[in-house]
Amino acid sequence: MTTPAVLPRLRPVPGPGETPGPLMIVVGGVPGAGKSTLLARVADDAPRTVVLDPDRYRRAIAxxxxxxxxxxxxxxxxHTLHAVETVARLARGPRSAAPLLVHDTATRARRRETLGTLARLRGWDPVLVAVDVSLAEALxxxxxxxxxxxxxxxxRHWERWTAQRSALAASDGGPRGPWSGVYLMARCDAYRRVREMARQRSLVLAAARPEAVRGHALDADRPCAA
Incomplete structure (x- = not known):
């Protein structure tokens, strides 16, 4: 039996004024919510952001x-290749301060919490942004x-999602379980939130290279993920 002394300990959620680890954002939502579109657009706007999206494997195989x-x-x-890469990246831990964005439906509560827990154990600062869409929008x-x-x-995805939606909404951006923040947002708001968080971290990396971020102002009129 494992003794409490050797059980892994989660790094605490950073408090005010504390420096968090590198950001890891899971972008969740049912199939058709617009996760891949959101990630692609954020990657265009946030320099040095790393994106893990199964669509890359789909295109390569196709x-x-x-x-x-x-x-x-x-x-x-x-999805097997994407899952293996995601777990390997999280388990390896941060190799730089670059934000890591991960595509996941996040409708499976145990899998979702396992991702957050693994990320925090390995030194990431995990945040969940769930894209909230209607059934018609997802289809x-x-x-x-x-x-x-x-x-x-x-x-099955939709039933799990609707069963968990109220609990996610109640977090209202605050910490929950292993997550430093949990956000349930419409497509446009989710895109802006992820972009803002990723850019805030990645701009610190590029501070010594102004040319790396030229042309990437936080333009409010850029189309949101749809």
Whole structure:
């Protein structure tokens, strides 16, 4: 039996004036919520941000297969590769102060909390931003991207999401479990929140290189993730 003395201890949520570890943001939401679009747009705006998105693996595999092969046949490989890379990155711990953005549905409570716990144990400052969309918006989002999740699988995601939504909303940006902050936000607000957090951390890295951030002002009129 493991004694309490050797149990892993979570790094505490940083208090006022304390310096947190490198930022790790999980962008969650049901399939079709707009997570990949949000991450791609934030990556354009936040220099030195690292993005882990399964869409990178999807595109790489699709380039090597005939065009008639449907995504559903290799979806399992895409998400397995993404999960392995995510766990490996978190377990390795930060190698720089660059913010890490992670794509995850975050509808599985145990998996979500495991990601946050692993991140904090390894020295990251974990934040969860959940993209809040209606059922119609999620279904339309899947059609727009051309990749529709199997109905029975989407129903499971949606049922888990609706069961947890109230608890996530109650956090209202405050700490919850291993997370330094939990935000439940509409697409536009989620995009702005993630962009703001990522840029605040990444601009510190680029302070000595003004040319690296030229042209990346926090423009309020830039289209939000949809």
């Amino acid at each position: 380039r090597r297969l005939p065009s008639f092969v449907p995504y559903v046949t290799y979806r399992w490989a895409v 339309d989002g899947q059609l727009d991207r051309g990749r529709v999740v199997q109905p029975e699988e989407f129903v």
